[in-house]
Amino acid sequence: MAEPILIEGQRAWLKHYGEGSRALALGLLNFVARRFQLDALRPPPHRGGAQAREIEARRLDELKAQGIHVPDVIGQGRAALVLEHTGASFNTCLRQADAAGCDRLVAAAIDAIAQAHRRGAYFGQPLPRNMTWDGQRVGFIDFEEDPLEVMDLGQAQARDWLMFGYGVAKYYEERPQVLEALLAEAMEGAERPVVAHAHEVTGRLQRLARLLLRAGKSGRALAHAIVVLHAATTFGFVALLVLSVDWLADGELDLLDLFT
Numbered sequence: 001m002a003e004p005i006l007i008e009g010q011r012a013w014l015k016h017y018g019e020g021s022r023a024l025a026l027g028l029l030n031f032v033a034r035r036f037q038l039d040a041l042r043p044p045p046h047r048g049g050a051q052a053r054e055i056e057a058r059r060l061d062e063l064k065a066q067g068i069h070v071p072d073v074i075g076q077g078r079a080a081l082v083l084e085h086t087g088a089s090f091n092t093c094l095r096q097a098d099a100a101g102c103d104r105l106v107a108a109a110i111d112a113i114a115q116a117h118r119r120g121a122y123f124g125q126p127l128p129r130n131m132t133w134d135g136q137r138v139g140f141i142d143f144e145e146d147p148l149e150v151m152d153l154g155q156a157q158a159r160d161w162l163m164f165g166y167g168v169a170k171y172y173e174e175r176p177q178v179l180e181a182l183l184a185e186a187m188e189g190a191e192r193p194v195v196a197h198a199h200e201v202t203g204r205l206q207r208l209a210r211l212l213l214r215a216g217k218s219g220r221a222l223a224h225a226i227v228v229l230h231a232a233t234t235f236g237f238v239a240l241l242v243l244s245v246d247w248l249a250d251g252e253l254d255l256l257d258l259f260t
C-alpha cells in the first residue's frame with residue numbers, strides 16, 4: 001500500500017509493506033504455470049514486512065544503476081520506504097488520453113521497456129498502474145517481488161511483455177492491430193529467446209483466450225493481450241525458426257548472404 005505525503009511542500013510516497021499473504025492463490029498459480037510450462041507466468045514468492053522492503057530497495061538500486069527511471073529512496077523504516085514522486089499514474093494518463101495520445105504513451109512505454117531490456121534490466125509487473133508519466137519520461141514503480149527468484153532473465157523479460165500487453169490491451173479493444181504493430185516493432189529489437197518464450201507462452205494460451213473472450217470485460221482484455229502478443233512475436237519467432245533450419249541444413253547461414 002502506498003500513500004501520497006508531503007515533505008517540505010514536495011510530494012512523495014510512503015509505501016508500507018504488510019505481512020505476506022495469498023500463499024494459496026500463489027501456490028495454485030505456480031502449479032498451473034508449471035503444469036502447462038508457462039515459465040514466464042510463475043509467480044515470484046510474495047514476502048511481507050521488512051523482507052519485502054529489502055527486496056524493493058535492492059531492486060530500485062539495481063534498476064537505478066542500470067540507468068532506468070525509478071524513484072529515489074528518500075527515507076525508510078522497518079517495513080516502509082519513502083519514495084520520490086515520479087509522476088502521474090500511467091493508467092490515469094491512458095484513461096484520459098484520446099486514441100492518438102494513447103498511442104504516443106504506449107509507444108513511449110514500449111521504448112522505455114525495450115531500452116531497459118537492452119541494458120539487461122527486467123521489471124516484473126510493468127502494468128500501467130505500476131508506471132508513471134511526468135509528461136516526458138516513463139517511470140517504473142512497485143518492485144517488492146523479484147521474478148529472478150523463480151526464472152531466468154530471458155523469461156523475466158518475456159514476462160514483462162506479457163504483463164505490459166495485458167495491462168494495455170483494454171485500451172485497444174477497438175484497435176488491436178495498432179497495439180500489435182507497436183509491440184511487433186519492439187519484438188524485432190528484442191533478444192531471440194525473449195521473443196521465442198513470449199510466443200510459446202501465448203501459443204499455449206490460445207485455447208484459454210477463446211474461452212476468455214466470453215468471460216466479461218477483464219477476461220476479454222486478457223484474451224486480446226494473448227492474441228495480440230502472439231501475433232506480435234510471430235515474425236521474430238518465424239525468422240528464428242527459418243535461420244535455425246538454414247543453419248542446421250549445412251552449418252552456414254546462407255540467408256545472411258542476401259543482406260550483404
Ligand SMILES: Nc1ncnc2c1ncn2[C@@H]1O[C@H](COP(=O)(O)OP(=O)(O)O)[C@@H](O)[C@H]1O
Pocket residue numbers: 001002003013015071083084085086087088089129130132141142143
Ligand atoms: N514513486 C511514486 N511516484 C508516483 N506514484 C507512486 C509512486 N509510488 C507509488 N505510487 C502510486 O501508488 C500506487 C501504489 O504503489 P505501488 O508501489 O504500486 O504499491 P502496491 O504494492 O500497493 O501496488 C501506484 O499505483 C501509484 O499510483
Ligand SMILES: [Mg+2]
Pocket residue numbers: 129130142
Ligand atoms: Mg502496484
